[in-house]
Amino acid sequence: MTSIRRSAVDRRAQLVEIGLELLPTTPVQELTIDEVARRAGISRSLLFHYFPTKRDYYTAVTRAAARALEEHLLAGGEPGAAQVPGMLDRYVGWVETFREAHLSFVRGAAGGDPWVAEVYEETRERLVDVALTALDLPDDARRRQLVRSWFAFTEDLVGQWTREPTMSRDELLALLRDVLDRLTAR
Template sequence: MTAAPAPARVRLKPEERRAQLIGIGLRLLTTRPIHEMSIDEVAAEAGISRGLLFHYFPTKRDYYVAVVRAGGHRLLLHATAPEEGAPADRVRGIVDGFVSFVRRRRDNYVAVVRAAAGGDELVLEVFEENRRILTDRVLLAAGIHAPTPLHRLAVRGWLAMAEETAVSSTAEVIGEDDLVDLLVRSLEQIVEQFAAGRP
């Protein structure tokens, strides 16, 4: 009895191959620091040669940055405000998407944050860009259209708290809806302090 022939390798369009390689990287990132990720392992899992991987990403660093950027982009797709509504409702949309994303993808999120903390300038730049976008979204949703540097600092600090509570809390400690309520109220208090001239 002869063995069945091996399945033919599927040819992917360049954008599909890039997406496949980045997806593999995001999954592997949950098991090791990004700079310990093996390019050979990524290529083998994708069923391509190491050389072909470098056709899509010229260097390992380019690949690592693309993986971190993709992780940040996925978060930003979820953490969005509705087009209309009161400031509290618009902020709630961002917070709800953020908390939901982080809690359901905790390992991936922590891995991306850890990668940014690794000190690579390009990776850190991607991470900081995501933080700037989130800060701008929150300020706009909260109705702060001409933020001062102190406004930005306050929202950055609030985002750090939101991130830590979303990562560290469990359903036994606080439910997702209650956590969203807590974070929205805390931001409202910060905004009220600035409106009252008490930064």
């Protein structure tokens, strides 16, 4: 396989894209540098020219996956509070499609993996901002804490539901919205 001469920016983007393509079937921590390099048509050592360490590569892929999740959740463009049901529906669909990779991301953050935790916290805080704005809620410590906790509940319940659905999708979405409304009631 002949490698194509690319700029450093293009090559980095290509390598991250390969990582993203592998994520649905392989947790980020299990991506092999050899497989990524093989798919890119480059040597392992050249990959390390663009990403000095495995952790740097994994962090870049994790950040790209988090951005893709955010873009997916915000894709509906609904105004204000109408944004929340669409985001919830898109989130459930995301977890259904990318369950193992998503759970790996959530568990990696909870397991104390610092680079995953950093990306996870950044992503969650941006989503908390979106939820507070969409629901027209004050951005204070109490509401942020409640919405963060609701996200944790939502991640856990949706992860379990995708493995063992104990209610319909509509019931799940209604429950998630009801819990959010109760937690954030003024």
